[in-house]
Amino acid sequence: xxxxxxxxxxxxxxxxxxxxxxxxxxxxxxxxxxxxxxxxxxxxxxxxxxxxxxxxxxxxxxxxxxxxxxxxxxxxxxxxxxxxxxxxxxxxxxxxxxxxxxxxxxxxxxxxxxxxxxxxxxxxxxxxxxxxxxxxxxxxxxxxxxxxxxxxxxxxxxxxxxxxxxxxxxxxxxxxxxxxxxxxxxxxxxxxxxxxxxxxxxxxxxxxxxxxxxxxxxxxxxxxxxxxxxxxxxxxxxxxxxxxxxxxxxxxxxxxxxxxxxxxxxxxxxxxxxxxxxxxxxxxxxxxxxxxxxxx
Amino acid sequence: xxxxxxxxxxxxxxxxxxxxxxxxxxxxxxxxxxxxxxxxxxxxxxxxxxxxxxxxxxxxxxxxxxxxxxxxxxxxxxxxxxxxxxxxxxxxxxxxxxxxxxxxxxxxxxxxxxxxxxxxxxxxxxxxxxxxxxxxxxxxxxxxxxxxxxxxxxxxxxxxxxxxxxxxxxxxxxxxxxxxxxxxxxxxxxxxxxxxxxxxxxxxxxxxxxxxxxxxxxxxxxxxxxxxxxxxxxxxxxxxxxxxxxxxxxxxxxxxxxxxxxxxxxxxxxxxxxxxxxxxxxxxxxxxxxxxxxxxxxxxxxxxxxxxxxxxxxxxxxxxxxxxxxxxxxxxxxxxxxxxxxxxxxxxxxxxxxxxxxxxxxxxxxxxxxxxxxxxxxxxxxxxxxxxxxxxxxxxxxxxxxxxxxxxxxxxxxxxxxxxxxxxxxxxxxxxxxxxxxxxxxxxxxxxxxxxxxxxxxxxxxxxxxxxxxxxxxx
Numbered sequence: 001x002x003x004x005x006x007x008x009x010x011x012x013x014x015x016x017x018x019x020x021x022x023x024x025x026x027x028x029x030x031x032x033x034x035x036x037x038x039x040x041x042x043x044x045x046x047x048x049x050x051x052x053x054x055x056x057x058x059x060x061x062x063x064x065x066x067x068x069x070x071x072x073x074x075x076x077x078x079x080x081x082x083x084x085x086x087x088x089x090x091x092x093x094x095x096x097x098x099x100x101x102x103x104x105x106x107x108x109x110x111x112x113x114x115x116x117x118x119x120x121x122x123x124x125x126x127x128x129x130x131x132x133x134x135x136x137x138x139x140x141x142x143x144x145x146x147x148x149x150x151x152x153x154x155x156x157x158x159x160x161x162x163x164x165x166x167x168x169x170x171x172x173x174x175x176x177x178x179x180x181x182x183x184x185x186x187x188x189x190x191x192x193x194x195x196x197x198x199x200x201x202x203x204x205x206x207x208x209x210x211x212x213x214x215x216x217x218x219x220x221x222x223x224x225x226x227x228x229x230x231x232x233x234x235x236x237x238x239x240x241x242x243x244x245x246x247x248x249x250x251x252x253x254x255x256x257x258x259x260x261x262x263x264x265x266x267x268x269x270x271x272x273x274x275x276x277x278x279x280x281x282x283x284x285x286x287x288x289x290x291x292x293x294x295x296x
Numbered sequence: 297x298x299x300x301x302x303x304x305x306x307x308x309x310x311x312x313x314x315x316x317x318x319x320x321x322x323x324x325x326x327x328x329x330x331x332x333x334x335x336x337x338x339x340x341x342x343x344x345x346x347x348x349x350x351x352x353x354x355x356x357x358x359x360x361x362x363x364x365x366x367x368x369x370x371x372x373x374x375x376x377x378x379x380x381x382x383x384x385x386x387x388x389x390x391x392x393x394x395x396x397x398x399x400x401x402x403x404x405x406x407x408x409x410x411x412x413x414x415x416x417x418x419x420x421x422x423x424x425x426x427x428x429x430x431x432x433x434x435x436x437x438x439x440x441x442x443x444x445x446x447x448x449x450x451x452x453x454x455x456x457x458x459x460x461x462x463x464x465x466x467x468x469x470x471x472x473x474x475x476x477x478x479x480x481x482x483x484x485x486x487x488x489x490x491x492x493x494x495x496x497x498x499x500x501x502x503x504x505x506x507x508x509x510x511x512x513x514x515x516x517x518x519x520x521x522x523x524x525x526x527x528x529x530x531x532x533x534x535x536x537x538x539x540x541x542x543x544x545x546x547x548x549x550x551x552x553x554x555x556x557x558x559x560x561x562x563x564x565x566x567x568x569x570x571x572x573x574x575x576x577x578x579x580x581x582x583x584x585x586x587x588x589x590x591x592x593x594x595x596x597x598x599x600x601x602x603x604x605x606x607x608x609x610x611x612x613x614x615x616x617x618x619x620x621x622x623x624x625x626x627x628x629x630x631x632x633x634x635x636x637x638x639x640x641x642x643x644x645x646x647x648x649x650x651x652x653x654x655x656x657x658x659x660x661x662x663x664x665x666x667x668x669x670x671x672x673x674x675x676x677x678x679x680x681x682x683x684x685x686x687x688x689x690x691x692x693x694x695x696x697x698x699x700x701x702x703x704x705x706x707x708x709x710x711x712x713x714x715x716x717x718x719x720x721x722x723x724x725x726x727x728x729x730x731x732x733x734x735x736x737x738x739x740x741x742x743x744x745x746x747x748x749x750x751x752x753x754x755x756x757x758x759x760x761x762x763x764x765x766x767x768x769x770x771x
Contacts, residue, residue, distance in 0.1 A: 051636035057771050058592045059541035059585035066484055066535045081729070085770040088457070091535040093480030120730060120763070219728065221687065248636045 019155050022061075022068045022095070024079050025052060026272035027134050028105065030281045032072060034169045035148050039158050043068070045086075048273025051248040052132075053124065053219070057082040065090035068101065069154060072147065075106030076131030100154065108146045109133045112200060124219030135270060136201035137180055137285050141170050176282060180289045190295055191237045193230060193263065194244040195254065198270050202288065211237055214253050222253040234261040242266055242295035247274045266291050391450030391458075394764035396505050398442040402434045403755040411437075414743035414750055417712045418703040419518040419674060420555070423608060431465065432522045433504065433511055434756050441466055445505070449767060455479055459492075461503065472526060488531040493524060495531065495545055496579050496598045498627035498645055500524050506769050508643070510736045510756045513678035514696035514718050515647040519623060521555040525600070528552075529575060541585035541594075551577030551602040556621045556649065558605030565609075566664050567656050569618040572603030585771075590633045594771060598625035604653055617670065619653010631771075637687040644679035648700070655705070668705055675700040676716070690724040698742065713749070716742035732760040 018041045023029040029044040036042075043064040046055045052074075065071065065086055073079055087096065094101040106128065114129035115122075133139055148166040152159040188207040192199075195214045203210050212233050216226035234241045234257065241263040245254045247270070258265040269278045269287055278284040404411065415421035433442045445463040452458045461473040475490025493501045499516060511517075516524060529549035536542040551557040551572070561571040583596035599622070606617040624647070631641040651672040658664055676698030684690045698716040702709065720738035727733075740752040 049635075054636050056592070056631070056633055056639075057768065058587060059583075059594055059771050060587045060592065062535065063539060063541040063585075067537055081768045084767050088477070089535075089770060091481065091484045091486045091533070093482065096479060120728070124728070 017155075017158075019070060019151065020064075020068045021070045021072060022064055023072045024055075024083065025074055025134075027281060027284065028072050028074065030272050031140070031144055032147055034281070035144060035162050035165050036151055037161075037165055039155065039161060040151070045082075046271075048269070048271040048278070049247055049275075052078055052271065053081060055079075055082040057086050059089075061086050062089045065095060066092050068092060068095050070101045070103065070150065071095040072103045072105065072150075074131060074134070075104035076111055076128040076133075077126040078131035103146065103150045105143050105146060106131065106133065108142055109136075109139045112204060113197070123215075123217030130197055130200050132198050132270065133201050135199055135288065136205045137173075137177055138205060139201065140281065141173055144169055144173075172282070176285065180285055183289050183293055186296060187292065190242065191239055192242045192244055192295065193234060193257070194268075195246055195249045198246055199244055199268060202292075211241065214243075214257065221250075227253060227257060231257055231260050234263050240264070240295070242292075244268045246270055264295060266294055268292065389450070391448045392765035392767065394447045394762055394766035396443075396445040396447065396760065396762045396766070398433070398445075398505060398758065398760045400434050400440045400442060400510065400756050400758040402437050402440060402757075404437050405753045406750060408436050410745065410750070411752070414745050414752070416518055416698075416716060416742050417744050418672065418701050418710065419698065419716075423554070423611060434754075434758070443504070445472075445503070447764075447766060449765075451479065452476060472523075484535040484537060486533050486535075488533075489529075491526065491528045492531070493526045494547055494549065494579055494600075495533070495581055495583075496525055496547075496600055496623070497581075497625040497647070498594075498596065498629060498643065502769075505760050505762070508680060508682050508690075508692055509694050509720050509722055510734060510758045511720075513645070513694065514698060514716070514740075514742055515645065515676045515678055518674075518676070518698065519556055519647050519649050521553060523554075525549075525553055525579075527577060529577070541583070543581075543583045545579075545581045545583075547577075547579035548575050549577040549579060549602075550575050553577075554606075556604060556623060556651070557600075557602040558607070559603070560605055560607065561618075562605070562607040562609060562616055564614075567609070567616065569605065569616070569656075572605055577602035592631050592633070592771070594627075594629040596625075596627050598627070599623070600625075604651065609656075613657070615655065615657035617653055617655050619651060619670070621652075622650040624648040624650075629771075637684065639684050641682045641684075642680070643682070644677060646675065646677040648675035649673070669707070671702075671704045671707075673700065673702040674698065688726050690722075690726070692722050692724075694720040694722075696720075696742075713744070718742055730762045730766075732758075734758040734760070 018039060019036065021032050021036065021040045022043045022045065023032055024045050026044050026046065026048040029042050032040060032042055043061075045061050046052060073083065093099065096102060097104070111129035111131075111133065115125055115127065118125050118127045144166055148162045151162045184206040189209070191209045191211045192203065193212050193214065194210060197210070197213055197218065200210065212230045214222045214227065214230060216223055241261070243254045243258055243263050243265045245251050245265060245267050247267060251265075254265050257263060267275070268291055269275045269284055272278055272280055272284050275287065278287045406414070412422055434440050443463040443465055445461060448458075448460040450458060455478060456476040457479055458476050459473060460471065462469055463472050471491060473490070473492050475488055475492040478487045481487060495501050499507065499512065500520065504512070512522070512524065527549035529547055531545060531547040533543055533545035536544065551559055557577050559572045559574050559576045561569045563569070577600060579598065579600045581596055581598040583594065585592065585594040587593075601622045602620065604617060604619045604621045608614065609616050625645060627645040629641065629643045631639055633639045649672065653670055655668045655670040656664065676696070678694055678696045680692055680694035682690055682692035696718040699714060701712050701714040701716070703712055704710070718738065718740040720736055722734055722736040724732060724734045734757070736756040736758065738754050740754075741749060743750045743752055
C-alpha cells in the first residue's frame with residue numbers, strides 16, 4: 001500500500017516537474033525525448049510526412065505553445081511560413097526568440113549553401129543557407145549535446161540525468177554511425193538527382209554528387225523543359241544515377257525521368273515518421289542507409 | 297599568419313560543443329586543414345618573393361609616379377572620410393517592409409453610374425464621401441487599382457512589437473492599422489493599443505489580400521462597411537491554459553464605423569444631437585479550436601455594442617440617425633488537410649444587428665421630420681467552401697444571404713425584402729505564395745434601385761502581388 005502511494009505521489013511529482021517542450025519537427029522531438037526521457041512532456045508541430053516548408057499553423061499548436069517551457073526549432077528560415085504567427089499568438093514570453101526557452105538548432109551546425117545574395121526570383125531560397133541539416137548523421141550528436149545543455153539550463157537539478165541520457169545516446173549513436181559510415185562510404189562518387197535540395201548534407205558527408213534537382217528552382221514545380229534537361233544530364237552522366245524522391249512531393253516527374261533514363265527511383269525519408277518504418281532517429285537513418293544502398 | 301590560423305583553430309575548437317570523440321575527429325580535420333593552409337601559405341610566400349623582382353622590372357620600364365607619398369595619403373584620406381560619413385548607421389534596425397499590390401479587371405452588367413446608386417433596402421446605400429484607403433474593391437468596370445499596401449513590422453524594444461498597414465489608393469493614403477502588441481505579459485495575457493482591425497468575427501481581422509474571394513461578404517458590407525471594423529482603441533486578450541485553444545478578448549474602441557457606429561453629433565436645421573460618449577464601442581469575443589484527426593475546427597462568438605451617429609445631412613437625400621447598435625457574430629471554420637498542399641476548408645459567419653434610435657429626415661415639403669423612432673433587427677450569413685486541389689490551384693464557392701430585415705418606423709413595419717442573396721465562385725492560380733491570379737464570377741441579387749431589384753452579374757480577374765519581408769499569415 002505504502003509502495004503504491006509512494007509510486008503515485010512520485011508520479012504526480014514527476015508529472016508536475018516535467019519540462020514542457022514544443023519541437024517543430026518530429027526528428028527534433030525524438031532527440032528531445034532521447035535526452036529528456038520521462039522528465040519532459042513533448043508536443044511536435046509538424047508531421048514527418050508533411051512538407052517541412054508548408055505546415056498548417058493550426059490554433060491547437062498555439063495552446064501547446066502557451067504553456068511551453070522550451071521551444072526547439074530547426075531554424076535557417078525553415079519555419080518562417082508557419083511559426084511566427086503561432087509564436088505571436090502564444091502569449092508566452094518564455095519561448096520568444098532570444099529568451100531562455102527558445103532553442104534554434106541551426107546555430108550549432110555548419111550551414112551549407114549560404115547564398116551571397118537572395119532574390120525571390122531565385123525561388124524559395126533561404127538567406128541563411130540550406131536548412132535541411134538533420135540528414136547528416138554526424139550532426140545529430142552535436143545537436144543532442146545542445147539540447148542537453150538547454151535542458152540543464154532550464155532544469156538544473158536533473159542535469160546529471162540528462163547528461164547520463166546523452167552519454168547513453170551517444171554511445172548507441174556512435175556504434176550505429178560506424179555501420180552507416182561504412183555502408184555509405186561505398187557510395188562515394190556516385191551521382192544522384194533529387195526533387196528538392198533536401199538531402200544535400202547527407203550527400204556532402206558521403207561524397208555523393210547531386211547532378212540536378214527535378215524542380216528548376218527551389219519551391220518551383222518541375223517544368224517540361226527542365227525535366228528534359230535533367231534527363232539529358234542523367235544520360236550524359238556516364239554512370240548509374242539514382243533519383244531521390246521525398247515522401248510529400250508528387251512522384252510523377254521522378255517516375256517519368258526514371259522511365260526515360262532507367263535511373264533508379266528511391267523514396268528517401270527526410271524525417272522521423274516520413275515513412276512507417278522510420279519511427280525514431282535510429283530507424284530513420286537505418287532506412288536512409290538501406291534505401292540509399294540500393295543505388296550502388 | 298601561421299600564428300593567426302593556429303589561434304583561430306584553437307579558438308574555434310574551444311567553442312565547439314561536442315563530445316570528446318567529435319572533438320578528436322574535428323581536431324584531426326583541423327590539423328589537415330592547417331597543413332593544407334600551410335602549404336598554400338608557403339606557395340604564396342614563394343610567389344611573394346618573386347613578385348618584387350617583376351615589379352622592379354616594370355617600374356624601371358615605366359616612368360616613376362610624380363609623388364607616391366601623396367597618392368598614399370590621398371588614399372588614406374579617402375578611408376578616413378568614408379569611415380566618418382556614417383558612424384551611427386542604423387540600417388541593421390530596418391523593420392520588415394513589404395508592399396502588396398492588388399489590381400483587377402472587372403466586367404459587370406450594370407454601368408458604373410447605376411452601380412453607384414444601387415442600395416440594399418434598410419441596410420446599405422452608398423454615400424458621397426471618397427475614401428483614400430481600401431474603400432470598395434473592384435468598384436469600376438474595366439481596370440481597377442484596388443490598393444498598394446505598405447506593411448511594416450519590427451519589435452519596438454523587449455516589451456512591444458509594432459505593426460503598421462498603410463494602404464495607398466490613387467487618391468491618397470490612410471493609416472489603416474498602426475498598433476503595438478506586448479511581447480511578454482505573463483499568465484497568457486496580451487495587450488494591443490493603437491488602430492487595428494477588431495478581432496470581432498473571423499474575417500474582420502484579416503487583410504483583404506488573404507481573403508478567399510475578391511470582395512468581402514455581403515453581411516460585412518452591410519453591417520461593417522467596405523473597410524470592416526477597424527478602430528482606434530485597445531484590446532486585451534487572454535489565452536486560457538487549457539490543452540485546446542481557448543481565447544477570450546475584450547476591446548474598447550472609438551467606434552467610428554460608417555455602417556453601425558458613430559460618435560460625432562450633428563446640428564442642422566433644427567436638429568441637434570450631441571456627441572456619443574467617447575470611446576463608444578465595446579467588443580467582446582471568445583474563440584476556440586480543436587483538431588479531430590486531419591480536421592481543424594475554429595469557432596467563435598463575438599459581440600459589439602456602441603452608440604450610433606450617422607450623419608448624412610449634407611447628402612442629396614439628407615438624413616441622419618442617432619441611437620445604439622448591438623452586433624452579434626458567430627463564426628465557424630473547419631479545414632480538412634488532405635496532404636501538405638491540398639485541403640478543403642469551410643468557413644461561415646452569421647451576423648445579427650439590433651439597432652434602435654431616432655431617424656431624422658425631410659418630408660415632401662422639405663421640412664425636417666424629426667423624431668421617427670427606428671428599430672432594425674437584421675441578420676444574415678455567408679458560407680463558403682474552398683478547395684485547394686493542387687499545390688498551386690484553389691477553387692471555391694461562396695453563398696451570401698441576408699434573411700432577416702425587420703425595419704420598424706414608429707412601430708410600423710416597413711415592407712422590405714428579407715431575401716437578399718449573392719453567389720460567387722472563384723478559381724485561383726498561385727504561382728508562389730507571393731503572387732495570385734484569381735478569376736471570380738458572381739451574381740448579386742441584393743441590390744435595388746427605385747424599388748426594383750437589380751441583379752448584378754460580374755466577372756473579376758484579380759491580380760495580387762507581394763514583395764519584401766511579409767510575415768506568414770495565421771490560420
